[in-house]
Amino acid sequence: MLNVRDVTCARGGMPVLSGVSFAVPAGHALILRGPNGIGKTTLLRTLAGLQPAISGEVTYPEDQGAYASHADGIKTALTVTENLTFWAEVHGTKLPDTIFDTFDLADLRDRMAGTLSAGQKRRLGLARLGVIGRKVLFLDEPTVSLDGFSVRLFADWLQNTHLAAGGVAVIATHVDLGITARVLELEPFKAAPDAGGGPDEAFL
Amino acid sequence: MIALLLRDLRLAVRAGGGFGLGLAFFLIVVVLVPFGVGPDQALLSRVAPGILWVAALLAALLSLDRIFALDFEDGSLTLLATSPLPLEGVAWMKALAHWITTGLPLTVAAPPLGFLLSLAPEAYLYVFVSLLIGTPALSVIGTFGAALTVGLRRGGLLLSLLVLPLYIPTLIFGAEAVRRGADGLDPFAALLLLGGITAGTFVLLPIATAAVLRINLR
Numbered sequence: 001m002l003n004v005r006d007v008t009c010a011r012g013g014m015p016v017l018s019g020v021s022f023a024v025p026a027g028h029a030l031i032l033r034g035p036n037g038i039g040k041t042t043l044l045r046t047l048a049g050l051q052p053a054i055s056g057e058v059t060y061p062e063d064q065g066a067y068a069s070h071a072d073g074i075k076t077a078l079t080v081t082e083n084l085t086f087w088a089e090v091h092g093t094k095l096p097d098t099i100f101d102t103f104d105l106a107d108l109r110d111r112m113a114g115t116l117s118a119g120q121k122r123r124l125g126l127a128r129l130g131v132i133g134r135k136v137l138f139l140d141e142p143t144v145s146l147d148g149f150s151v152r153l154f155a156d157w158l159q160n161t162h163l164a165a166g167g168v169a170v171i172a173t174h175v176d177l178g179i180t181a182r183v184l185e186l187e188p189f190k191a192a193p194d195a196g197g198g199p200d201e202a203f204l
Numbered sequence: 205m206i207a208l209l210l211r212d213l214r215l216a217v218r219a220g221g222g223f224g225l226g227l228a229f230f231l232i233v234v235v236l237v238p239f240g241v242g243p244d245q246a247l248l249s250r251v252a253p254g255i256l257w258v259a260a261l262l263a264a265l266l267s268l269d270r271i272f273a274l275d276f277e278d279g280s281l282t283l284l285a286t287s288p289l290p291l292e293g294v295a296w297m298k299a300l301a302h303w304i305t306t307g308l309p310l311t312v313a314a315p316p317l318g319f320l321l322s323l324a325p326e327a328y329l330y331v332f333v334s335l336l337i338g339t340p341a342l343s344v345i346g347t348f349g350a351a352l353t354v355g356l357r358r359g360g361l362l363l364s365l366l367v368l369p370l371y372i373p374t375l376i377f378g379a380e381a382v383r384r385g386a387d388g389l390d391p392f393a394a395l396l397l398l399g400g401i402t403a404g405t406f407v408l409l410p411i412a413t414a415a416v417l418r419i420n421l422r
Contacts, residue, residue: 048286051422067286071279075211077218082211089207090287132287 001026001168002047002136007056008191009039009046015054015191016042022184026135029158029169029179034186040172041069043186044138047170060168066134070141072125076114080105080124083113084131091132102157103127104150118145126154130161137162137169143177155179205293208284212301215274222270226263226306227313233259234317245322252321253382256331257338260310261371264342267306268367269360271298271350272417281354285421291414299340299347299410307339323386330385334398338378341402345370348409351416373401 001024008018016039024030032040046053048067074083081095088095100106103123108116113124122145129137143151155177158169163179171177216223237255241248275281284294314335315328323331349367353359381394 045422050282050285063288065286067282069279069282071277071282073275073278073280073283075215075278075280077215078211082214086207086211087283087287090284090289092288128283 018191029181230263257379268346295410295413303343311335327386
């Protein structure tokens with residue numbers, strides 16, 4: 001479902017990864033591993049279409065990609081339900097009733113998001129993924145500030161709901177999620193230090 | 205897209221949203237000017253159209269940097285960029301939300317405040333109409349400026365420097381329409397030009413805003 005061929009991506013005009021190729025069939029997940037600064041976030045942003053790849057090709061069904069990063073996009077002056085409803089409306093989907101139980105947010109429904117703890121906010125941010133109905137997820141450190149129980153909640157959702165329904169996920173993470181997934185080490189794809197930078201289109 | 209507009213309006217009204225900030229600023233400036241200029245009614249009524257328009261301009265400027273900065277900080281902007289909404293539509297809705305929370309209250313408040321500046325009776329209608337036609341352009345141009353400076357720390361000052369020159373045509377024709385109205389002349393040429401500027405910015409600038417956002421989000 002997701003095909004990545006020979007992608008070179010850059011951060012701040014400097015290539016960080018080159019020649020990255022992989023394919024993820026429907027219903028499977030891929031975990032990206034590598035030391036800090038190797039370019040996991042850059043690769044995920046490139047895959048999600050937030051920045052162009054210097055070369056190579058990324059293909060997945062149009063309008064099916066979703067990106068989730070450290071910043072959850074939560075509005076502190078809105079309630080939990082309002083936050084999720086907003087993203088559902090933006091994506092033209094309906095808010096599934098089960099979503100609150102899946103991410104253990106049932107008791108927090110009407111709380112202002114600003115009063116949530118870091119872990120609760122993270123759960124709310126992840127619940128957005130269950131609301132928008134996108135098939136191809138690009139997740140950047142999804143379990144930051146989650147406790148063990150919440151990590152399992154999220155892993156369960158990913159495995160039993162998202163992947164089971166034929167979705168795809170590419171996850172950059174340092175913790176063991178406990179889901180069956182291929183692991184891709186990024187170290188071998190590190191771009192040579194003298195590799196030419198791509199043109200910085202912003203200034204052309 | 206309506207969801208985005210409603211969310212922005214809701215956020216503006218709730219705590220920390222800054223709704224009414226521009227209006228309060230406008231009110232203060234217009235109330236202070238007669239103290240500074242003195243009680244000369246003839247002089248006040250001469251400068252009233254200009255004062256009202258300049259004050260409206262500065263009041264609109266006040267809340268511009270919030271348009272994208274808050275969404276950028278909490279990551280919403282990135283998520284909106286990967287959502288089905290076109291960024292052009294996002295820019296349009298942001299401008300519209302800014303106008304409803306800033307431009308529209310200014311437009312409604314200006315005629316009563318004109319009384320404090322002993323505005324000529326014939327000009328009240330034109331103050332309202334010119335602001336109604338002109339303030340949307342202020343919001344759209346401001347949204348473009350906000351997109352240019354999104355992600356910059358303390359981008360507010362730079363934003364003012366970028367945006368104020370672009371406000372000049374709107375200011376000239378807006379104040380001119382009111383002045384001609386006050387003098388009993390035909391203000392329609394100025395109003396038409398004002399409308400032309402607004403229409404042009406509404407069609408063209410969201411495209412530029414979206415392009416700038418794409419670059420800034422990289």
